Amino acid sequence: MNTFSLAPLILYLPLAGLLFNGLFGRGIVDRNRKSGERFVGWLATLMTFGAFVVSLTLLVSLATNGFEAWYVPIMDWINIPGANFQVGWTQQVDTLSVTMMLVVSGIGTLIHIYAIGYMHDDPDFSRFFTYLNLFVFFMLILVSASSYLMMFVGWEGVGLCSYLLIGFWFGRVDKNGAPANSNAARKAMVMNRIGDFGVLLAMFLLFWTFGTLDYTPIFDGAVEMYKANHVVQFGGMSLSLPTVLTAVTALLLLGAAGKSAQIPLYTWLPDAMAGPTPVSALIHAATMVTAGVYLLVRSNVLYEVVRDSGALILGLISTPDLVAWTGALTAFFAGLIAFSQNDIKKVLAYSTVSQLGFMVAAAGMGAYVAAMFHLITHAFFKALLFLGSGSVIHGMEHGHHEIAHGHGDDGDGHDGHDAHHEDDGFDPQDMRYMGGLRNRMRVTYITYMIGALALAGIFPLSGFWSKDEILLHAQTHEMPIFILLALAALGTAFYVGRQLIMVFFGKPRHAAAEHAAESPALMTRPLIVLAVLTALGGLLNAPYLTKAMAERNEMHPRGFWFLLEQWGEHSIPAIHLTEEGVVHMPHTPVVLSPVVAGLSMLLAVGGLLLAWLVYRGRPRTWDEADRLARTPIWWWNILPLNTFYSRGLVPLFNRFAAWSAFKLDGEFWHDFIHDRVIRDMFVTFAAFSSNVLDAQGVDGVVNGAGAVTRRLAGALRLTQTGYARTYALAVFLGAVGLLVYFLFMAN
Amino acid sequence: MPSAVDINWYIALSGILFVIGALGVLLRRNAIILFMSIELMLNSANLLFVAFARHLGDLDGQVLVFFVITVAAAEVAVGLALIVAIFRTRKSINIDEINLLKG
Numbered sequence: 001m002n003t004f005s006l007a008p009l010i011l012y013l014p015l016a017g018l019l020f021n022g023l024f025g026r027g028i029v030d031r032n033r034k035s036g037e038r039f040v041g042w043l044a045t046l047m048t049f050g051a052f053v054v055s056l057t058l059l060v061s062l063a064t065n066g067f068e069a070w071y072v073p074i075m076d077w078i079n080i081p082g083a084n085f086q087v088g089w090t091q092q093v094d095t096l097s098v099t100m101m102l103v104v105s106g107i108g109t110l111i112h113i114y115a116i117g118y119m120h121d122d123p124d125f126s127r128f129f130t131y132l133n134l135f136v137f138f139m140l141i142l143v144s145a146s147s148y149l150m151m152f153v154g155w156e157g158v159g160l161c162s163y164l165l166i167g168f169w170f171g172r173v174d175k176n177g178a179p180a181n182s183n184a185a186r187k188a189m190v191m192n193r194i195g196d197f198g199v200l201l202a203m204f205l206l207f208w209t210f211g212t213l214d215y216t217p218i219f220d221g222a223v224e225m226y227k228a229n230h231v232v233q234f235g236g237m238s239l240s241l242p243t244v245l246t247a248v249t250a251l252l253l254l255g256a257a258g259k260s261a262q263i264p265l266y267t268w269l270p271d272a273m274a275g276p277t278p279v280s281a282l283i284h285a286a287t288m289v290t291a292g293v294y295l296l297v298r299s300n301v302l303y304e305v306v307r308d309s310g311a312l313i314l315g316l317i318s319t320p321d322l323v324a325w326t327g328a329l330t331a332f333f334a335g336l337i338a339f340s341q342n343d344i345k346k347v348l349a350y351s352t353v354s355q356l357g358f359m360v361a362a363a364g365m366g367a368y369v370a371a372m373f374h375l376i377t378h379a380f381f382k383a384l385l386f387l388g389s390g391s392v393i394h395g396m397e398h399g400h401h402e403i404a405h406g407h408g409d410d411g412d413g414h415d416g417h418d419a420h421h422e423d424d425g426f427d428p429q430d431m432r433y434m435g436g437l438r439n440r441m442r443v444t445y446i447t448y449m450i451g452a453l454a455l456a457g458i459f460p461l462s463g464f465w466s467k468d469e470i471l472l473h474a475q476t477h478e479m480p481i482f483i484l485l486a487l488a489a490l491g492t493a494f495y496v497g498r499q500l501i502m503v504f505f506g507k508p509r510h511a512a513a514e515h516a517a518e519s520p521a522l523m524t525r526p527l528i529v530l531a532v533l534t535a536l537g538g539l540l541n542a543p544y545l546t547k548a549m550a551e552r553n554e555m556h557p558r559g560f561w562f563l564l565e566q567w568g569e570h571s572i573p574a575i576h577l578t579e580e581g582v583v584h585m586p587h588t589p590v591v592l593s594p595v596v597a598g599l600s601m602l603l604a605v606g607g608l609l610l611a612w613l614v615y616r617g618r619p620r621t622w623d624e625a626d627r628l629a630r631t632p633i634w635w636w637n638i639l640p641l642n643t644f645y646s647r648g649l650v651p652l653f654n655r656f657a658a659w660s661a662f663k664l665d666g667e668f669w670h671d672f673i674h675d676r677v678i679r680d681m682f683v684t685f686a687a688f689s690s691n692v693l694d695a696q697g698v699d700g701v702v703n704g705a706g707a708v709t710r711r712l713a714g715a716l717r718l719t720q721t722g723y724a725r726t727y728a729l730a731v732f733l734g735a736v737g738l739l740v741y742f743l744f745m746a747n
Numbered sequence: 748m749p750s751a752v753d754i755n756w757y758i759a760l761s762g763i764l765f766v767i768g769a770l771g772v773l774l775r776r777n778a779i780i781l782f783m784s785i786e787l788m789l790n791s792a793n794l795l796f797v798a799f800a801r802h803l804g805d806l807d808g809q810v811l812v813f814f815v816i817t818v819a820a821a822e823v824a825v826g827l828a829l830i831v832a833i834f835r836t837r838k839s840i841n842i843d844e845i846n847l848l849k850g
Contacts, residue, residue: 722849724842728772
């Protein structure tokens with residue numbers, strides 16, 4: 001027995017938590033609100049934490065067992081000997097999956113703790129924690145799977161949890177009376193379906209080609225078959241392996257685009273912010289949305305085979321390049337859209353889309369380890385930012401409550417509170433009502449600052465290192481992608497600066513912000529832990545400072561196994577395909593490039609500075625128009641160049657950002673494609689099914705059968721005259737007939 | 748062998764009796780007559796059995812006739828009872844009026 005056999009516990013623990021809370025949680029909370037909440041919340045937290053501890057033992061097991069992948073069978077699942085089709089519930093414990101397990105269960109634990117404070121007094125407290133454990137359960141299935149099919153079970157499961165948690169407050173309606181939350185949940189489901197459809201098709205193709213869905217045989221088989229110039233037969237068609245893999249990888253990209261909110265399927269993620277903030281942090285920033293990136297990284301062998309073969313889609317672009325471009329364009333455009341958002345969580349949502357774009361771009365360029373590195377640091381700092389924004393919202397709501405009720409005067413203020421609420425249209429998530437919160441919420445301010453600076457890419461916080469690694473790879477491999485990503489990085493720093501200034505600096509623009517108060521310790525402590533992780537996360541894969549140092553240290557690679565680059569080597573082989581076949585290359589160590597690092601630092605500081613110049617002290621009141629919404633006249637007096645900037649670039653850029661946000665994103669993607677095309681198509685099809693197929697087709701057959709029977713019966717009943725003689729005659733004639741037959745015809 | 752009558756005559760007589768009986772069943776309306784016609788048909792068959800039994804020198808035909816007579820007697824007993832019952836309720840034994848099973 002070795003410690004690997006503990007692996008199934010990472011699934012059983014959350015399962016136990018969700019079953020217990022699902023069955024008894026409501027009763028426990030209802031019996032005694034205070035202790036019940038504590039029990040249910042901490043039970044769920046403990047289960048997730050247990051999974052984290054088990055993941056840690058798996059990490060140690062891997063380190064002491066030579067980092068080789070270990071397969072832990074749980075049970076058989078599908079076994080069809082006739083088709084030679086076998087899928088089992090088997091966990092694959094390798095460096096990649098353990099990395100993901102640690103991220104999911106570790107960040108998950110912190111967010112569970114935070115949620116105990118955040119969800120306090122919610123009528124559905126126990127339902128929330130049941131869903132959270134369900135999510136952790138499915139997410140751990142996803143990352144620990146050893147086959148595409150088992151991975152898909154987790155993939156669909158987390159999609160379900162995402163749906164359930166976005167629509168957690170499904171009864172809430174927006175100003176127009178539309179059920180905004182449940183609509184958002186449904187939208188996430190539908191957009192993800194499109195991606196899932198790609199994953200399904202990819203799995204069909206993989207099974208047809210390789211006869212299995214398990215990762216390892218597929219990846220080994222792909223390389224073997226590629227070397228042997230294998231031809232895949234599809235009925236009468238025969239296709240070369242790279243062609244098939246091009247289709248597979250393109251379909252997997254579609255799946256990743258759905259789950260990781262990439263162009264063109266990203267629209268669901270900003271809407272998903274309707275869910276409770278811990279959900280936004282856990283599912284829609286740190287873990288679930290990175291499943292698409294994980295899928296790309298996991299399938300790296302397939303992409304490398306396609307890259308090496310030079311197979312193109314329609315002769316235009318190879319799938320790895322398509323992945324890189326999708327990521328880079330998403331990173332750039334989502335960053336732009338973030339400029340025009342006033343909702344604190346929406347800014348972070350578009351930022352998540354943009355950062356996921358960085359990871360996808362890295363995966364597309366073959367920098368799988370860099371993608372994973374950014375995934376981890378992003379999980380740290382984006383979880384921190386979301387939880388911080390939740391704390392801000394909590395504080396704003398507290399402040400609003402305070403002014404509405406007067407200080408401690410709860411007795412008769414209730415009606416006035418509601419009327420007040422209606423009148424000023426106060427929104428605790430709208431950054432225009434905030435301002436000056438740095439004095440009211442110290443802990444939140446400092447931790448948020450760390451997260452935001454890491455997101456902007458400021459040295460030496462974790463975001464700097466991971467983003468820098470991606471930029472470095474892009475700079476040496478794909479120049480156009482590098483330019484897009486560099487612009488995206490600049491944009492990131494700009495919207496981060498704008499958000500910081502609007503939320504924490506200046507003067508409060510609303511009474512609620514003046515009365516905002518720091519959140520309870522249950523919420524701020526996870527923030528502190530995450531802030532520490534954010535600050536130090538860069539050490540996970542810090543580059544070597546000089547080439548000589550790298551060469552010296554590479555001599556003793558074991559000593560640096562904890563560096564992601566060497567840790568990941570065991571599950572993300574740096575394969576290199578040559579004319580002769582496959583060569584496993586030793587990893588090239590990441591060496592700090594002063595040029596790229598300097599440039600990325602320059603971009604980060606420049607973006608923040610730009611934001612400071614534009615938004616310092618703005619907006620002065622909550623209803624003042626955005627600084628970029630009109631021409632900033634004060635610029636022209638400084639330099640003639642600024643005229644060009646303010647008159648030409650800013651309005652143009654601004655219009656473009658607004659156009660991206662309102663026309664391209666809002667009207668085109670959200671309203672036109674989503675509502676008009678997809679929904680109306682579905683409605684038309686449903687109407688056709690109901691009115692034509694069902695009413696005329698199915699009902700016609702059934703009614704027709706009835707009518708035919710009736711008419712036949714009407715004809716047949718004429719023979720039943722009731723006269724005995726008729727029957728006698730029939731018998732007689734029958735007898736005669738039989739006689740005639742036997743006498744004359746039978747022989 | 749004292750028999751001088753050819754077997755064909757028996758067959759012909761039996762056939763004629765059977766046809767008369769059959770026509771009676773098909774054409775008459777009085778239930779009593781119907782019964783008599785049925786008896787006629789049964790007896791035409793009996794005649795044939797006996798004739799062939801003798802012609803072939805085999806007793807099986809004779810035995811069969813006893814069975815037929817027995818069954819016919821039973822049938823008449825049941826049938827007449829039915830007719831009496833019908834007459835009591837409907838004051839008629841015209842079988843064309845007994846058509847409750849008309850479809």
